[in-house]
Amino acid sequence: MTELDVAEPRNGSRLTPTVRAVTAALTLSLALPLAACGGAASASDTLRYGLSSAPSCADPAQASTNQTVNVTRQVVDSLVDQNPETGTVTPWLAERFDISSDGRSFTFTLRPDVTFSDGTPLTAGVVKQNFDTLAAPRPGAGSTRTLQASGFLLGYDRTDTPDPRTAIVRFESPNVQFLQAAATTQLGILAPSTVNRSFDERCIAANVVGTGPFTYSGWEQNRSVTLTRRDDYRWAADIGLADESRYRKVEFSVVPESGVRAGSIGSGRLDATADPQPQDRDTLTSVGATLVSRPNPGLPFVIQPNLAHGVLADREVRRAVLTALNRPELVDTILGDGFEPATSVLASTTPGYHEDAGVRYDPKASERVLDAAGWRRSGEGVREKGGQKLTFDVIYSPEFYGNKPILELVQQQLHAVGIGVTISALSNDDFLSRRSAGDFDAVYYNVTRADPDILRSRVSAGGTNYSHRQADPQIDPLLDRQAGVADQDERNRIVEQAQTRVIAAGYAIPVVELSQVAAVAAGFDGIGFDASGVLRLQFR
Numbered sequence: 001m002t003e004l005d006v007a008e009p010r011n012g013s014r015l016t017p018t019v020r021a022v023t024a025a026l027t028l029s030l031a032l033p034l035a036a037c038g039g040a041a042s043a044s045d046t047l048r049y050g051l052s053s054a055p056s057c058a059d060p061a062q063a064s065t066n067q068t069v070n071v072t073r074q075v076v077d078s079l080v081d082q083n084p085e086t087g088t089v090t091p092w093l094a095e096r097f098d099i100s101s102d103g104r105s106f107t108f109t110l111r112p113d114v115t116f117s118d119g120t121p122l123t124a125g126v127v128k129q130n131f132d133t134l135a136a137p138r139p140g141a142g143s144t145r146t147l148q149a150s151g152f153l154l155g156y157d158r159t160d161t162p163d164p165r166t167a168i169v170r171f172e173s174p175n176v177q178f179l180q181a182a183a184t185t186q187l188g189i190l191a192p193s194t195v196n197r198s199f200d201e202r203c204i205a206a207n208v209v210g211t212g213p214f215t216y217s218g219w220e221q222n223r224s225v226t227l228t229r230r231d232d233y234r235w236a237a238d239i240g241l242a243d244e245s246r247y248r249k250v251e252f253s254v255v256p257e258s259g260v261r262a263g264s265i266g267s268g269r270l271d272a273t274a275d276p277q278p279q280d281r282d283t284l285t286s287v288g289a290t291l292v293s294r295p296n297p298g299l300p301f302v303i304q305p306n307l308a309h310g311v312l313a314d315r316e317v318r319r320a321v322l323t324a325l326n327r328p329e330l331v332d333t334i335l336g337d338g339f340e341p342a343t344s345v346l347a348s349t350t351p352g353y354h355e356d357a358g359v360r361y362d363p364k365a366s367e368r369v370l371d372a373a374g375w376r377r378s379g380e381g382v383r384e385k386g387g388q389k390l391t392f393d394v395i396y397s398p399e400f401y402g403n404k405p406i407l408e409l410v411q412q413q414l415h416a417v418g419i420g421v422t423i424s425a426l427s428n429d430d431f432l433s434r435r436s437a438g439d440f441d442a443v444y445y446n447v448t449r450a451d452p453d454i455l456r457s458r459v460s461a462g463g464t465n466y467s468h469r470q471a472d473p474q475i476d477p478l479l480d481r482q483a484g485v486a487d488q489d490e491r492n493r494i495v496e497q498a499q500t501r502v503i504a505a506g507y508a509i510p511v512v513e514l515s516q517v518a519a520v521a522a523g524f525d526g527i528g529f530d531a532s533g534v535l536r537l538q539f540r
Contacts, residue, residue, distance in 0.1 A: 174484025318506025391420030
């Protein structure tokens with residue numbers, strides 16, 4: 001279910017307040033377990049967490065939305081972790097690691113005590129099996145849904161296993177970003193019983209076995225996910241987390257209406273919720289709830305144009321879109337506190353981020369560029385050139401509550417300079433399929449990644465290349481080069497130059513940064529977000 005299914009009928013008519021209230025109440029009654037009278041008890045060992053949208057798949061490698069990652073992270077661990085304060089990569093399932101001087105091989109020495117929840121021991125052979133499968137996914141749905149995971153393994157050669165505790169991951173060319181990639185949920189290590197299955201089968205919770213602190217004990221699509229704590233979990237202390245979460249059970253419920261989620265905190269039917277919207281935050285704080293947040297690193301929400309057809313193939317049009325966007329207005333009007341306007345093609349919490357002066361609001365500059373490029377308009381309408389209207393369509397997934405209203409305001413801002421925009425909301429699977437196929441004029445999305453190599457994997461001509469563009473000699477060599485530079489200062493200089501050139505070329509137009517925000521009732525602690533803005537339930 002998406003928020004559109006509840007908020008807007010297919011015939012386009014608006015729900016009346018009465019119908020909306022009944023719909024919301026019905027959604028809540030279906031989604032939430034009955035609570036004990038008297039509200040939430042601070043000593044409870046069950047956490048009831050309201051999600052704004054449904055997780056799409058139980059497999060961490062196929063997690064493509066924030067809600068999905070937040071659930072799947074609890075059942076899977078990674079070879080390494082990343083410190084949320086410093087960005088430093090630290091050992092986790094691997095008790096130590098080494099990188100070759102040429103940046104092409106990574107040696108992980110595994111802890112000897114790690115087991116999967118089915119009792120299978122973690123070995124180097126299992127690590128190899130995980131990476132081999134993701135680097136060359138089998139045909140089918142997984143080929144699309146594992147794009148982010150396989151993107152982390154661009155240039156993968158093989159994994160050598162000289163002994164059961166040593167995995168040497170090798171790449172065909174220097175690939176220093178892989179170390180941080182090894183900390184992500186998508187490259188979390190799964191048991192052989194899971195990896196041997198098809199990607200469709202891996203979406204079924206009962207088939208997913210990880211080394212994480214929780215296991216799946218229930219999954220009802222579009223309604224709820226239940227996790228049960230592993231009492232034999234003992235390998236989180238070295239990354240600063242508690243080996244044992246205070247919660248024996250976690251009940252995730254899908255509650256699309258923000259107001260219903262907020263009201264459920266006050267009534268004691270929920271203990272925490274995702275994505276509290278600005279209009280509900282005063283209500284939450286008035287009942288003692290705390291707002292926990294972290295800005296997401298990686299690619300902020302961007303409009304990425306398809307250069308293969310349509311008006312966005314014109315670089316001058318892309319330049320005009322860049323300066324026609326009033327990003328502070330988008331944040332202040334739609335998102336509120338805890339969110340920031342995008343100021344580069346990297347989010348501000350990403351290592352290597354550089355604020356770019358080109359990302360500014362200057363509608364008069366947009367008008368001048370369009371005039372000079374021959375796009376004319378009469379009155380206040382959409383411009384034309386040679387009989388062609390200056391209009392394009394943007395596809396997006398409504399998984400994040402702000403996407404639709406942000407794009408509607410973007411639509412108004414662009415219309416003010418004579419650019420017409422239509423917006424098309426798609427289910428997550430349809431969105432991923434159309435984005436991969438290039439069936440769009442422009443795509444609106446973000447990707448969370450605490451490493452600047454996200455630019456190479458998503459924006460370069462050699463990556464996923466949603467822009468369907470040819471290699472750019474001013475940009476792509478920079479994106480390739482930064483992946484092989486171990487010296488962080490030098491790498492940052494290259495990344496800064498690449499950001500400036502990507503913005504100037506209009507290959508990705510920054511809009512707003514995403515933040516993860518959760519509302520947590522009084523008495524429920526241990527809830528926070530890691531360096532990638534992913535939910536963790538083991539904070540001390």
